[in-house]
Amino acid sequence: MDYNLSDLQEWDEKICAIAKKHGLDWFEIEYEFIDYYSMIGAMAFHGLPSHFNHWSFGKSFERTHHSYNAGQEGLPYELIINSNPSLAYMMRENPLPLQILIMAHCVGHSDFFKNNRTFKGTRPDTIVGRSRAAKKRIQGYVEDPTIGIDLVEQTIDSCHAVQFQIQRPGWIRRSRKEIIEHHKERLKEDPDADWLDPTHNPLEPDYDILGFISENARIPDWKRDIIEVCRDEGKYFWPQIQTKIMNEGWASYWHYTILHELDLPPEYHLAFIKSHNQVIRPHIGGINPYHLGFHLFQRIKERHGVDEMFIAREVHHDAAFIRQYLTQEDCEELNLFSYSRKKNEDVSVDDVSDEEGWEYVKKDLVSQVGGGSIPVLYVLDVRKDGSMALGHEHDGRDLDVKELKATLQHVKNLWEYDVNLDTIIDGKYMKF
Amino acid sequence: MSIFKEHRTNADRVASDRRRHKEKIDKAIREGIHHIVADESIIGQNGKQKFRIPVRGIKEHKFVYGDNGKQVGSAPGRDVSRGQKIGGKDRGKPQRPDKPGNESGEEYYDVEMDLGELAEYLFADLGLPDLQRKQLTNISAHKLKRNGYRPQGIIPRLDRKKSAIARIKRMKAAGFDPDKAEEGETFPFHEDDLKYRHYKLKDEPCTNAVVFFVMDVSGSMDQNKKFLARSFCFLLYQFLRSKYENIEVVFVTHDVDAKEVNEQDFFTKGTYGGTAASSGLSMVNEIISERFHPSAWNLYAVHLSDGDNYDSDNGKYLEEHAKLESMVQLFGYVELEPEKSYMEENKLSKVLLPRIRENSRCVTIKSKDDVWPAFRELLNASKGEK
Numbered sequence: 001m002d003y004n005l006s007d008l009q010e011w012d013e014k015i016c017a018i019a020k021k022h023g024l025d026w027f028e029i030e031y032e033f034i035d036y037y038s039m040i041g042a043m044a045f046h047g048l049p050s051h052f053n054h055w056s057f058g059k060s061f062e063r064t065h066h067s068y069n070a071g072q073e074g075l076p077y078e079l080i081i082n083s084n085p086s087l088a089y090m091m092r093e094n095p096l097p098l099q100i101l102i103m104a105h106c107v108g109h110s111d112f113f114k115n116n117r118t119f120k121g122t123r124p125d126t127i128v129g130r131s132r133a134a135k136k137r138i139q140g141y142v143e144d145p146t147i148g149i150d151l152v153e154q155t156i157d158s159c160h161a162v163q164f165q166i167q168r169p170g171w172i173r174r175s176r177k178e179i180i181e182h183h184k185e186r187l188k189e190d191p192d193a194d195w196l197d198p199t200h201n202p203l204e205p206d207y208d209i210l211g212f213i214s215e216n217a218r219i220p221d222w223k224r225d226i227i228e229v230c231r232d233e234g235k236y237f238w239p240q241i242q243t244k245i246m247n248e249g250w251a252s253y254w255h256y257t258i259l260h261e262l263d264l265p266p267e268y269h270l271a272f273i274k275s276h277n278q279v280i281r282p283h284i285g286g287i288n289p290y291h292l293g294f295h296l297f298q299r300i301k302e303r304h305g306v307d308e309m310f311i312a313r314e315v316h317h318d319a320a321f322i323r324q325y326l327t328q329e330d331c332e333e334l335n336l337f338s339y340s341r342k343k344n345e346d347v348s349v350d351d352v353s354d355e356e357g358w359e360y361v362k363k364d365l366v367s368q369v370g371g372g373s374i375p376v377l378y379v380l381d382v383r384k385d386g387s388m389a390l391g392h393e394h395d396g397r398d399l400d401v402k403e404l405k406a407t408l409q410h411v412k413n414l415w416e417y418d419v420n421l422d423t424i425i426d427g428k429y430m431k432f
Numbered sequence: 433m434s435i436f437k438e439h440r441t442n443a444d445r446v447a448s449d450r451r452r453h454k455e456k457i458d459k460a461i462r463e464g465i466h467h468i469v470a471d472e473s474i475i476g477q478n479g480k481q482k483f484r485i486p487v488r489g490i491k492e493h494k495f496v497y498g499d500n501g502k503q504v505g506s507a508p509g510r511d512v513s514r515g516q517k518i519g520g521k522d523r524g525k526p527q528r529p530d531k532p533g534n535e536s537g538e539e540y541y542d543v544e545m546d547l548g549e550l551a552e553y554l555f556a557d558l559g560l561p562d563l564q565r566k567q568l569t570n571i572s573a574h575k576l577k578r579n580g581y582r583p584q585g586i587i588p589r590l591d592r593k594k595s596a597i598a599r600i601k602r603m604k605a606a607g608f609d610p611d612k613a614e615e616g617e618t619f620p621f622h623e624d625d626l627k628y629r630h631y632k633l634k635d636e637p638c639t640n641a642v643v644f645f646v647m648d649v650s651g652s653m654d655q656n657k658k659f660l661a662r663s664f665c666f667l668l669y670q671f672l673r674s675k676y677e678n679i680e681v682v683f684v685t686h687d688v689d690a691k692e693v694n695e696q697d698f699f700t701k702g703t704y705g706g707t708a709a710s711s712g713l714s715m716v717n718e719i720i721s722e723r724f725h726p727s728a729w730n731l732y733a734v735h736l737s738d739g740d741n742y743d744s745d746n747g748k749y750l751e752e753h754a755k756l757e758s759m760v761q762l763f764g765y766v767e768l769e770p771e772k773s774y775m776e777e778n779k780l781s782k783v784l785l786p787r788i789r790e791n792s793r794c795v796t797i798k799s800k801d802d803v804w805p806a807f808r809e810l811l812n813a814s815k816g817e818k
Contacts, residue, residue: 029434058449365504397501406493
């Protein structure tokens with residue numbers, strides 16, 4: 001390294017001053033400098049400094065490590081987590097101009113974590129401690145001779161299978177009591193309102209499958225605890241899934257803006273432009289969230305002004321953000337197109353961003369972003385024999401049958417009883 | 433102002449998870465390896481060469497959408513038009529064009545190993561210590577080994593150099609100088625000067641093995657049966673290879689007549705003729721007597737057939753089999769995918785079964801899944817267990 005800590009502190013001060021001037025409001029950031037190997041390790045645990053152990057993190061490590069060594073993918077320049085203070089991991093090997101860009105980028109992320117509405121339920125003040133405590137408890141179950149690593153591992157396997165089949169940010173989940181109260185209110189106004197069967201469980205479809213199992217399954221406490229740990233983690237990560245494009249777009253917009261206002265030496269400036277272009281380049285045939293997000297925030301500023309940008313970063317998630325701000329002009333400029341795989345055939349283009357096609361392309365894009373690629377399932381009923389019935393909100397996309405069957409086994413493992421799922425495959429109602 | 437922290441020592445937080453993951457992969461390799469090896473070429477792999485084996489990863493299942501959804505991509509500055517094909521149906525999937533029956537969404541790891549490691553995985557849990565010991569040592573060659581010199585012996589073993597040296601020594605000791613010797617005075621060899629090379633018979637464990645693959649290539653052996661044959665041969669070949677330093681393979685094909693062929697022809701060439709299975713075994717017997725004496729070689733023979741044979745040939749087959757069985761370590765008769773047919777009772781296996789002894793075994797393979805169990809069964813036979 002041809003720079004030292006005081007260089008970084010100096011640049012950090014300047015970055016913070018500019019960010020403040022623009023009205024950014026972020027958690028304090030703790031930078032930690034690590035080598036590439038530790039970076040891959042940190043990535044395996046999604047940046048959480050203390051995390052329970054599970055083989056899947058080893059798998060994730062191996063995969064990243066392998067593709068990094070094979071030159072198939074670079075490592076992220078930085079890894080920052082939604083905590084207060086925000087923990088940011090930086091690669092020691094990076095040159096100074098890149099570190100400057102990354103610090104500015106981190107300020108953008110931290111501001112987004114702190115202000116975006118989607119993140120309201122994530123409890124960033126306590127995440128590090130929660131995660132550490134969970135690690136200790138789970139380690140305890142592993143060491144408990146009556147439980148052991150195999151059972152713990154199987155339970156975590158199963159929890160991971162449905163980790164994001166929980167209440168999504170912004171969705172309302174009412175308790176039994178609330179539903180009954182609400183129903184009584186309705187009956188007062190309209191005595192003919194639908195009859196509510198109080199023996200039914202759940203009273204209305206419950207989209208929080210892990211939550212429902214945790215509350216209703218007859219399972220040992222350690223198992224319930226593991227389910228709750230995974231559910232909490234799912235809740236913690238859902239907002240990041242929902243706002244990937246906005247979050248990266250926002251951070252990229254700010255590193256770009258801040259670095260233009262920093263008094264960079266010319267040779268740094270060139271390095272910065274190079275790195276920036278590398279980050280926000282389009283992925284041909286796919287969507288680079290940095291590229292799309294950066295583009296949209298720039299257009300919002302041009303079309304609606306800076307204030308609108310700040311509003312967008314506060315109230316939207318990716319789907320709403322694109323629905324609201326992506327115009328035909330953008331679609332044309334980014335040359336967006338939608339494609340699909342025809343049955344047993346090649347992949348071919350369905351719509352392109354021209355006069356009649358762009359709205360369809362936009363609709364398809366909205367359905368795939370922000371966790372839109374995670375199917376929506378819910379608990380429909382627990383039958384008298386104790387078996388659970390799951391439902392699927394079919395939106396035109398079929399579930400993958402092979403995966404569905406394997407995943408159902410995991411739900412059974414958690415529920416410790418039979419589980420069925422109704423869905424539509426190839427236009428036909430199917431029961432699994 | 434932000435906080436800058438020096439690196440904590442969290443050297444390898446993932447170490448235990450990686451180890452656990454590796455254990456799972458190892459297990460998957462062991463459980464699935466007979467599928468993995470089914471496509472490898474039998475011969476031509478030397479021991480040092482590493483090859484990459486695709487191992488099905490430990491998949492983490494989730495509810496996901498299938499194939500019929502639409503996706504959006506971007507392509508600034510490029511031409512994209514409706515209906516344009518943008519890649520094959522395997523786009524975005526791990527590409528394994530060499531693996532038939534690859535299902536969508538499978539994750540693969542390339543595990544690099546050499547044949548030794550592969551054999552270790554393959555045969556680690558076969559649990560056949562008896563087999564290994566017995567078969568490695570029960571055949572031994574009596575070899576003559578030099579073992580010093582003796583004063584007595586037969587003339588052909590006379591060591592002239594040693595004998596001459598002994599004579600010179602004696603001459604010096606006696607003070608005889610041939611240069612100063614008088615005319616006619618000599619110093620002849622004495623009987624004590626003569627040294628004979630001595631040889632001793634020694635038992636050496638034999639580490640040579642030869643495996644005969646005999647296959648029926650008559651009209652009824654189709655590609656599918658040949659594929660099964662190939663997988664089976666590979667397993668056996670690799671197993672023996674992991675046990676013996678030196679292994680030779682002889683391929684024999686037969687319809688009504690047998691001939692010795694190379695590997696390529698063995699698996700690819702077919703004929704339309706009928707079948708006289710005895711010809712294959714008699715060919716093996718012939719080759720053994722010519723090139724591989726049972727005292728010097730561990731002999732293995734496998735006959736792969738679909739079981740159809742001329743009735744009139746069955747008697748001769750049993751004769752040849754009995755002869756072969758007396759010489760080999762192990763004879764395996766592998767019946768491939770025997771469909772129900774009107775001549776069920778005439779299948780070779782039915783004829784052979786009542787006649788087999790300890791070191792023969794009949795197995796049947798109906799599908800790819802039977803290859804490994806059949807292989808195990810075959811090896812168990814030579815343990816002398818039923």
